[in-house]
Amino acid sequence: MKTVSGVVQYILNMGPSVMLPIMIFIIALIFSVKPAKAIRSALTIGIGMVGINLVIGLLTSNIGPAAKAMVKRFGFHLTIIDVGWPSAAAGAWGQPISSILIPVLLVTNIILIMLKVTKTLDIDIWNYWHMVAAGSVAFIVTQNWWFSILSAIIYMIFCLVIADWTAKDVQEFYGLEGISFPTGSSDAFGLLGIPISAAIAKIPGIKNLHADSETIQKRFGIFGEPMVMGIIIGAAIGALGGYDIAGILKLGINMGAVMMLMPRMVKLLMEGLMPISESAREVLQKRYGKDREIYLGMDAALSTGAPATLATGLLLVPITLFIAVILPGNRVLPFGDLATIPFYVSLIVARRRGNIIHSVLAGAVVITLALFMATDFSPVHTEMLRGVVKFPAGSAQVSSLDMGGNFLNWILLKFSELVKGFI
Incomplete structure (x- = not known):
């Protein structure tokens, strides 16, 4: 067990840019891609992922301080701090059950593909932390290893099924051929948000409101271009944070840079993925017939290549803080996960075909529900992170939108609490 744990931690410590x-190289060889081509694709994908992470870092390092400034300026007082997905991931990996879950989940995914339960091969090993977190929560509540493993597997099955369900949206809207998103947070928000957005799209007066990035650009000219949209939204967030003119302009330019650079990074990563996706399709169709296909499960971060997704996520940052303050019963102060809201709404935006108005409205409803869940989740969330991460000053309890406000996690938490009485 100690050896397995050491190997798993060593691999995880390399980070997603190496993992x-x-x-990708191993999968490319399995699907008969020539070694030289497989190496080129794998390296291109690695470099693309580095680029995506750099742009996400730019987004996070700017939105985080802006959100903090808004909290300070408006005097928001909530007792549970959203510590963000990095802390939640660290807490998940820090549990004793985590070491054996990675190989178990990999084998489970392969078996489910062989049984034709799913078409998604989840190669985004780093984001297995969502499944590990579900297993860790079950272990904390029940102290039962077998139930913990079962919970992680159930969570994976949900993610794979949702990834299959939304694959066509991902491929058609984002232009990611052969790709699906089995990312836990995106799937959980999408599971709630897609039907909610469909309902919103039927409301008289709202259903005819359509504002995707292309329509905005046509109507407003240069002011509708993604780069300028990013600058305007970033400047507005800076103004809400009480920044001076220089700070507002700097935040605006940085958000414009995010809107401009992210699509280019995603395009680079897709250059590496395409040969493998095509080869996988050919091999499967030769062996199992023309109807057999496979989706490569990737990080929902790829969705941020679409201006509508980034715009929706950025608009939801101040909206989320406002909802948190006025929502009766909520005790969570959103902070650490504000910069990753674009990931959460990725499937909603894809289903609404980039309609920013419908996506923002649906996102606001889902975030409202997520705040209730994150508040309820805080005792177990706090227990999972205790001794693993340093709590913010003055905070007795912590939670997060990504894990605590995640519908799939919350359902499994309630299931664990129910099962506890029978184990």
Whole structure:
């Protein structure tokens, strides 16, 4: 067990920029891609992922301080701090059950593909932390290893099924051929948000409101271009944070840079993925017939290549803080996960075909529900992170939108609490 744990931790410590190319290279060889081409694809994907992470870092490092400034300026007082997905991931990996879950989940995914339960091969090993977190929560509540493993597997099955369900949206709207998103947070928000957005799209007066990035650009000219949209939204967030003119302009330019650079990074990563996706399709169709296909499960971060997704996520940052303050019963102060809201709404935006108005409205409803769940989740969330991460000053309890406000996690938490009485 100690050896397995050491190997798993060593692999995880390499980070997604190294893990992903290794996985891609192995999968490319399995699907008969020539070694030279497999190496080139794997390296291109690794470099693309580095670029995406750099742009996400730019987004996070700017939105985080802006959100903090808004909290301070408006005097928001909530007792549970959203510590963000990095802390939640660290807490998940820090549990004793985590070491054996990675190989178990990999084998489970392969078996489910062989049984035709899913078409998604989840190669985004780093984001297995969502499944590990579900297993860790079950272990904390029940102290039962077998139930913990079962919970992680159930969570994976949900993610794979949702990834299959939304694959056509991902491929058609984002232009990611052969790709699906089995990312836990995106799937959970999408599971709630897609039907909610469909209902919103039927409301008289709202159903005819359509504002995707292309329509905005046509109507407003240069002011509707993604780069300028990013600058305007970033400047507005800076103004809400009480920044001076220089700070507002700097935040605006940085958000414009995010809107401009992210699509280019995603395009680079897709250059590496395409040969493998095509080869996988050919091999499967030769062996199992023309109807057999496979989706490569990737990080929902790829969705941020679409201006509508980034715009929706950025608009929801101040909206989320406002909802948190006025929502009766909520005790969570959103902070650590504000910069990753674009990931959460990725499937909603894809289903609404980039309609920013419908996506923002649906996102606001889902975030409202997520705040209730995150508040309820806080005792177990706090227990999972205790001794693993340093709590913010003055905070007795912590939670997060990504894990605590995640519908799939919350359902499994309630299931664990129910099962506890029978184990």
